[in-house]
Amino acid sequence: MGAIIRKATDEIIATSRTRRWTLDQCNDQEKSYLxxxxxxxxxxxxxxxxxxxxxxxxxxxxxxxxxxxRNFGGWQIPPEAxxxxxxxxxxxxxxxEMAVGLxxxxxxxLVGGNRDLKxxxxxxxxxxxxxxxxxxxxxxxxxxFLMSLRKQDRDAILAPRSGDARALExxxxxxxxxxxxxxxxxxxxxxDDARRFRGETRxxxxxxxxxxxxxxxxxxxxxxxxxxxxxxxxxxxWVCLRxxxxxxxxxxALEPAxxxxxxxxxxxxxxxxxxxxxxxxxxxxxxxxAASQEPTGLVAPDNDAEYAKRAxxxxxxxxxxxxxxxxx
Numbered sequence: 258m259g260a261i262i263r264k265a266t267d268e269i270i271a272t273s274r275t276r277r278w279t280l281d282q283c284n285d286q287e288k289s290y291l292x293x294x295x296x297x298x299x300x301x302x303x304x305x306x307x308x309x310x311x312x313x314x315x316x317x318x319x320x321x322x323x324x325x326x327r328n329f330g331g332w333q334i335p336p337e338a339x340x341x342x343x344x345x346x347x348x349x350x351x352x353x354e355m356a357v358g359l360x361x362x363x364x365x366x367l368v369g370g371n372r373d374l375k376x377x378x379x380x381x382x383x384x385x386x387x388x389x390x391x392x393x394x395x396x397x398x399x400x401x402f403l404m405s406l407r408k409q410d411r412d413a414i415l416a417p418r419s420g421d422a423r424a425l426e427x428x429x430x431x432x433x434x435x436x437x438x439x440x441x442x443x444x445x446x447x448x449d450d451a452r453r454f455r456g457e458t459r460x461x462x463x464x465x466x467x468x469x470x471x472x473x474x475x476x477x478x479x480x481x482x483x484x485x486x487x488x489x490x491x492x493x494x495w496v497c498l499r500x501x502x503x504x505x506x507x508x509x510a511l512e513p514a515x516x517x518x519x520x521x522x523x524x525x526x527x528x529x530x531x532x533x534x535x536x537x538x539x540x541x542x543x544x545x546x547a548a549s550q551e552p553t554g555l556v557a558p559d560n561d562a563e564y565a566k567r568a569x570x571x572x573x574x575x576x577x578x579x580x581x582x583x584x585x
Contacts, residue, residue: 258357258391261302262348263399263439265294273423273445276415278403280327280350281526281565292325295346299323311337314344321359329356329393330384333375338362345387350401351523356393360386402440405519406431408577420445424458428469428497433485433508438493462497469497522576529568 269291270277280288296313299305305314312320323344324332332345339362348355366383367376378384403411410430417423423444427436459469470477472489481487484498485505498504 258299258346259348259355259396259399260439261295261298262346262355263401265291265298266348266350266401267439267443268294270443272403272415272443273420278411278415279401279569281569291327292323295325296323299344310341312341329354330378330380332378333371333373334362334367334378335373335375339364339367347393348398350398350404351526353397353400354393355391355396355398356389357391358387358389360388399437399439402436403443404522405515407515407518408573410515414444421458425461428458428462428467428495429465432467432497432499433487433504434496435487435489436495436497438495441495463500466500467497468500469495471495518576521578522572525575526568526572529572530565533568 266280269283269287270280272278275282277283280291300307300314305316307313308315308320308322310320311322313323314321319342321342321344322338323346324334324338325346326332327347327349329347329349332343332347334343341362343360343362345356345358345360347357360378360383366379366386368379368383370376378387403414406414413430414423414426417426424441427441427444462469468480468484470481470487470489471492472478472481472494473492478489481489481496481498484500484502485496485508487496487498489496499507
């Protein structure tokens with residue numbers, strides 16, 4: 258399921274067309290489609306038919322509804338799902354969390370309600386009834402690779418117009434790092450186009466002193482270990498290493514700043530989003546209390562998408578400062 262969440266998220270971000278690298282740069286309409294995208298990919302991956310009575314899947318004659326929430330525990334359950342099994346899916350790029358569970362929905366475990374009559378699962382009562390396939394904390398969401406890079410590297414990778422040029426920049430700037438197939442394809446380079454990818458791209462990098470290796474071939478796995486003590490395990494993994502064997506030393510010198518910037522971005526962004534949620538909660542309380550009274554001076558925050566985009570830029574800037582402090 259982690260790979261499904263990763264694929265669905267990357268398709269919404271659409272890096273190759275938009276140069277975006279995080280879900281928080283998308284608008285609210287795009288984000289709202291992520292749940293449908295996950296549903297479609299699950300149906301395709303497991304070859305499931307649509308269920309009856311509005312449910313998403315028919316699993317061996319059992320109707321199952323698919324519910325996605327970026328916030329753990331935030332699944333919105335519609336009235337028609339009561340009495341049915343729900344596949345609960347959660348994933349968050351910033352924290353790296355994921356969770357997947359099954360729940361037979363009952364009226365007694367639902368609370369709240371919005372204008373669409375959707376409700377959430379009672380905690381801890383209702384949540385205790387979930388049969389977890391992947392418990393929160395037991396597994397990590399496949400990494401958003403571009404989010405883990407320094408801003409200067411990320412910008413350089415996304416700057417070229419063509420997928421070929423982006424792939425070249427990706428491999429050169431990420432030498433010594435295992436790069437997964439989904440990352441390469443997300444920037445617009447189709448790995449399935451074997452002749453172009455394994456031919457032209459590798460040839461150009463070889464001319465600059467690099468070798469691009471893939472875990473599918475035994476000779477490549479052996480060469481990756483020889484040049485950088487990198488263990489490739491399957492064909493979805495790629496690595497770029499210098500032919501002179503200097504990549505491990507270069508990676509060791511660059512890694513502290515990369516890691517510091519990545520962690521700083523996640524920390525600052527999470528703090529900003531938490532602060533925005535608190536502000537919205539205060540604004541809602543003030544609006545209810547005010548009714549016909551005088552204004553409180555509190556202003557409702559901007560829409561989620563615009564705030565998130567600003568938070569991305571601010572967190573990115575703060576992360577760069579943190580990385581530079583350590584690296585310099």
